Amino acid sequence: QTKWNLASAYPADNFHTENLAQFAKDVEAASGGKLAVTLQPNAVLFKAPEIKRAVATGQVQAGEVLISIHENEDPIFGVDVVPFLATSYGASKKLWDASRPAVEKKLAAQGIKLLYAVPWPPQGLFSKNAVAKVEDLKGAKWRAYNAGTSRIGEAVGAQSVTVQQAELAQALATGVVNALITSSATGNDVKIWESIPYFYDIQAWLPKNVIFVNQAAFDALDKPTQEAVLKAAAAAETRGWKLSEEKTKAYMDILAAKGMTVAPPSPELKAGFEKIGGTLTEAWLAKAGPAGQEIIAAYKK
Amino acid sequence: MPHFDLIQLSIVLLVFLIAILASGVWIALGLGLVGLLAMVLTTPVPIGQVLATTVWSASASWTLAALPLFIWMGEILFRTRLSEEMFRGLAPWLQWLPGRLLHVNVIGCGIFAAVSGSSAATCATIGKIALPELDKRGYDKGMSLGSLAGSGTLGLLIPPSIPMVVYAVTANVSVLQVFLAGFLPGLLVMGLYSGYIMLWSLLNPGRTPPRDPPMPFAEKLRQSAKLLPCLFLIAGVFLSLVLGIATATECAAWGVTGALALAWWSGTLTWKTLVESVMSATRLSCMIMLIIAGAAFTTAAMAYTGIPVALAEWVQGLNLTPGKLALALTVMYIILGCLVDGISMIVLTAVIVLPMVKQAGFDLVWFGVYLVIHVEMAQITPPVGFNLFVLQNMSGRDTLTVAKAALPFFILLNIAVIIITTFPEIALVLPRWVFPGG
Amino acid sequence: MIRKLLDGLYFASGVAAAGFLVLIFALMMGLSVGRQFGINIPSGDDFAAWSMAAMAFLGLAHTFRYGEMIRVGLLLEQLTGRRRQALELFALTVGIAFLAYFTWNAGRLAYDSWRFNDMSQGVVAVPLWFPQLGYAGGLAILLIAMTDEFVNVARGNRPRYEKEPVSSPEELVERIASGGGV
Numbered sequence: 001q002t003k004w005n006l007a008s009a010y011p012a013d014n015f016h017t018e019n020l021a022q023f024a025k026d027v028e029a030a031s032g033g034k035l036a037v038t039l040q041p042n043a044v045l046f047k048a049p050e051i052k053r054a055v056a057t058g059q060v061q062a063g064e065v066l067i068s069i070h071e072n073e074d075p076i077f078g079v080d081v082v083p084f085l086a087t088s089y090g091a092s093k094k095l096w097d098a099s100r101p102a103v104e105k106k107l108a109a110q111g112i113k114l115l116y117a118v119p120w121p122p123q124g125l126f127s128k129n130a131v132a133k134v135e136d137l138k139g140a141k142w143r144a145y146n147a148g149t150s151r152i153g154e155a156v157g158a159q160s161v162t163v164q165q166a167e168l169a170q171a172l173a174t175g176v177v178n179a180l181i182t183s184s185a186t187g188n189d190v191k192i193w194e195s196i197p198y199f200y201d202i203q204a205w206l207p208k209n210v211i212f213v214n215q216a217a218f219d220a221l222d223k224p225t226q227e228a229v230l231k232a233a234a235a236a237e238t239r240g241w242k243l244s245e246e247k248t249k250a251y252m253d254i255l256a257a258k259g260m261t262v263a264p265p266s267p268e269l270k271a272g273f274e275k276i277g278g279t280l281t282e283a284w285l286a287k288a289g290p291a292g293q294e295i296i297a298a299y300k301k
Numbered sequence: 302m303p304h305f306d307l308i309q310l311s312i313v314l315l316v317f318l319i320a321i322l323a324s325g326v327w328i329a330l331g332l333g334l335v336g337l338l339a340m341v342l343t344t345p346v347p348i349g350q351v352l353a354t355t356v357w358s359a360s361a362s363w364t365l366a367a368l369p370l371f372i373w374m375g376e377i378l379f380r381t382r383l384s385e386e387m388f389r390g391l392a393p394w395l396q397w398l399p400g401r402l403l404h405v406n407v408i409g410c411g412i413f414a415a416v417s418g419s420s421a422a423t424c425a426t427i428g429k430i431a432l433p434e435l436d437k438r439g440y441d442k443g444m445s446l447g448s449l450a451g452s453g454t455l456g457l458l459i460p461p462s463i464p465m466v467v468y469a470v471t472a473n474v475s476v477l478q479v480f481l482a483g484f485l486p487g488l489l490v491m492g493l494y495s496g497y498i499m500l501w502s503l504l505n506p507g508r509t510p511p512r513d514p515p516m517p518f519a520e521k522l523r524q525s526a527k528l529l530p531c532l533f534l535i536a537g538v539f540l541s542l543v544l545g546i547a548t549a550t551e552c553a554a555w556g557v558t559g560a561l562a563l564a565w566w567s568g569t570l571t572w573k574t575l576v577e578s579v580m581s582a583t584r585l586s587c588m589i590m591l592i593i594a595g596a597a598f599t600t601a602a603m604a605y606t607g608i609p610v611a612l613a614e615w616v617q618g619l620n621l622t623p624g625k626l627a628l629a630l631t632v633m634y635i636i637l638g639c640l641v642d643g644i645s646m647i648v649l650t651a652v653i654v655l656p657m658v659k660q661a662g663f664d665l666v667w668f669g670v671y672l673v674i675h676v677e678m679a680q681i682t683p684p685v686g687f688n689l690f691v692l693q694n695m696s697g698r699d700t701l702t703v704a705k706a707a708l709p710f711f712i713l714l715n716i717a718v719i720i721i722t723t724f725p726e727i728a729l730v731l732p733r734w735v736f737p738g739g
Numbered sequence: 740m741i742r743k744l745l746d747g748l749y750f751a752s753g754v755a756a757a758g759f760l761v762l763i764f765a766l767m768m769g770l771s772v773g774r775q776f777g778i779n780i781p782s783g784d785d786f787a788a789w790s791m792a793a794m795a796f797l798g799l800a801h802t803f804r805y806g807e808m809i810r811v812g813l814l815l816e817q818l819t820g821r822r823r824q825a826l827e828l829f830a831l832t833v834g835i836a837f838l839a840y841f842t843w844n845a846g847r848l849a850y851d852s853w854r855f856n857d858m859s860q861g862v863v864a865v866p867l868w869f870p871q872l873g874y875a876g877g878l879a880i881l882l883i884a885m886t887d888e889f890v891n892v893a894r895g896n897r898p899r900y901e902k903e904p905v906s907s908p909e910e911l912v913e914r915i916a917s918g919g920g921v
């Protein structure tokens with residue numbers, strides 16, 4: 001029997017982690033017990049920033065990571081966080097299909113075999129004050145944690161604030177941050193309704209978790225076991241996308257139930273963000289070069 | 302995974318840990334070696350790379366960066382005149398209580414604890430003046446030593462606190478919540494100490510010296526005004542947080558700024574004391590950081606072996622009541638606390654104990670307070686107890702005499718543990734009030 | 740000459756570590772105060788985290804030589820003469836072996852970061868091998884300091900990381916309260 005560890009940075013009750021647990025079970029069943037996968041959630045083995053490297057160097061055989069955290073390494077990894085490029089589950093799926101070969105190739109060069117990807121709920125706009133148009137965000141204390149959020153903050157004239165995810169709940173409670181783009185899932189995790197009354201479902205982007213394995217570890221399996229892994233991965237991908245969509249609905253219902261104003265963006269706000277989105281897509285294309293052009297062309301087809 | 306193998310492995314690792322630590326290998330390196338052995342015996346992955354990756358990831362940490370700043374703040378304050386001012390400001394007001402000036406130790410340490418994260422520093426700073434002054438007036442030696450040893454440990458329970466930062470980072474809970482949780486239990490311990498001093502003094506009426514000559518009210522106020530800068534510092538750090546000026550981590554930097562301002566105001570801030578404070582804070586931080594780094598690797602190594610999960614399942618199977626588990630852990634921590642220092646105590650046991658207490662349904666923020674009270678006990682149990690070392694050298698008595706004097710206060714800490722285990726709300730009410738969602 | 744050079748190395752890296760402590764302080768104050776005036780330090784959290792790592796590792800050799808790296812002294816303190824020397828040498832040998840392994844792998848981590856073009860993940864993209872140099876470098880200097888001590892103890896001298904006995908109670912209180920324990 002071969003034993004694998006599967007590293008994840010998210011807690012055991014997160015829907016991504018629950019999906020991973022099912023994947024691990026499926027692999028063991030489909031391989032007839034020849035491959036046992038132990039899920040190590042909650043960053044017990046490695047924290048998110050280190051998981052890709054750990055898999056690449058064989059420190060752990062399999063892992064899951066929010067792939068966009070590596071966008072500084074290669075813009076290809078950040079295609080799913082280009083603001084307002086793909087703003088629905090359908091579009092996000094299309095974008096993933098268009099970008100998968102490039103991501104796969106980049107990971108393969110590092111000795112990593114990509115298995116599947118599952119999106120987070122769409123990113124919405126949380127704000128202390130009502131926002132009818134992007135100009136209303138001027139002067140807001142805006143959480144900037146990556147290139148995209150930083151650029152949006154600049155574009156709307158907000159004041160960028162650096163706050164770590166771990167301190168977000170407290171920063172919101174004390175007013176260090178009063179506007180941010182994040183998913184309804186995170187909003188739930190930090191009990192955002194205690195300090196932030198408005199949520200606009202702008203669906204700015206759908207970041208994805210990517211699940212991958214060490215290529216050498218995969219190659220060391222016999223053919224039927226490899227097939228079993230791929231089969232379970234395909235099932236997990238289908239299941240994950242469905243789960244994510246269901247969760248989105250559930251999270252937004254909770255936000256509303258807690259007394260938040262949950263609304264779609266006004267046409268004016270939407271137009272404002274789309275304009276910013278156009279600029280940011282151009283900026284991304286400039287960084288990503290021909291490989292990026294190809295992805296966008298395939299996506300827009 | 303077959304359980305028998307894990308039991309054998311656990312025994313091998315435990316024996317190896319004891320042997321390597323006993324032979325004088327530096328604790329942080331010993332921890333790393335245990336992780337190394339655990340992985341050699343169980344997994345084919347490249348161990349050295351796991352070592353390098355986990356240690357890097359644990360040390361390049363924003364949250365952890367509060368730790369050296371809290372240490373630096375304490376180092377600056379230790380070099381000010383705060384201790385004299387504390388004694389002269391508090392003494393005139395405590396003459397009427399049974400036990401009189403012995404309460405200066407409790408209250409002085411309690412206040413200093415709110416600006417210092419260290420127990421030894423709290424004990425030394427307050428004791429520097431209080432001990433000779435109490436001696437001069439003829440207070441009972443045992444009581445003044447014991448109350449000082451016990452009260453010094455408040456430095457760890459009342460925020461800020463170095464072991465609390467270490468715990469919060471290790472257990473992956475909010476530093477701020479653990480800080481808030483320590484506050485009321487800190488007051489509880491102060492109450493227990495003061496109550497005991499009063500009781501003792503009523504039972505031994507002949508052993509408390511007469512009160513100092515009365516002081517005019519205006520003079521009392523004038524003396525106490527010297528405490529104001531310290532109170533401003535406490536209030537300032539707290540406000541920077543509440544008003545949204547600083548995050549929980551940044552408020553450590555405000556603490557340093559406040560301490561520098563206080564030192565400058567009292568005229569004790571010289572180039573020499575500044576340099577000394579930075580260098581000495583750097584050394585203490587490096588020492589603690591290497592232990593945290595060793596523990597981070599061991600935590601990952603243990604996850605590879607599967608021991609923590611198996612142990613948590615085993616505890617679950619025992620169906621222990623939470624009270625019984627807490628009691629068992631108390632016994633273990635008291636024994637461990639005799640032999641190793643507080644920080645090592647936290648990180649050595651975290652890997653194994655945290656999954657267990659989570660399984661038993663304890664709140665991890667509450668457990669942080671529970672654990673820190675045991676670290677406090679460890680400060681005053683022989684043979685390795687930093688407060689005992691401090692007082693031994695201040696008073697010229699041997700460790701055993703000081704330990705005996707501290708014994709009643711050690712027992713009071715145990716009572717505090719029983720109280721907060723029975724009424725966990727004492728710890729949890731503040732963090733839940735500030736973070737209603739959890 | 741070489742003695743002076745080595746001692747200078749330990750001290751200089753200790754001073755560098757202290758510099759990083761001050762840098763953490765400056766960054767945090769900058770973030771906190773800057774926010775009040777609409778000024779942001781992009782990736783200030785990352786820079787503070789790297790300074791933390793640099794401080795933690797660059798200061799190790801200095802901390803070690805100063806006798807502030809803790810260990811359980813119960814058994815050692817019972818021994819004298821040759822036996823004590825033997826146990827000291829054993830502890831140093833174990834330490835050196837582990838550190839050599841550790842340093843090699845920390846260096847390799849930085850090399851891998853360079854090879855993979857591994858970048859920081861915040862707003863400002865910084866190649867990670869750069870902050871990782873302090874990590875590997877600090878460990879390497881500690882390795883040198885320990886080897887230095889091994890040679891010293893093997894020659895029959897007292898270990899330099901063992902503090903001089905104190906001359907007065909005040910001095911010991913000072914020692915313990917400032918840096919000796921938590």
Ligand code: NA
Nearest residue numbers: 414417456461
């Ligand atoms: Na404290």
Ligand code: NA
Nearest residue numbers: 638679682685
């Ligand atoms: Na002890």
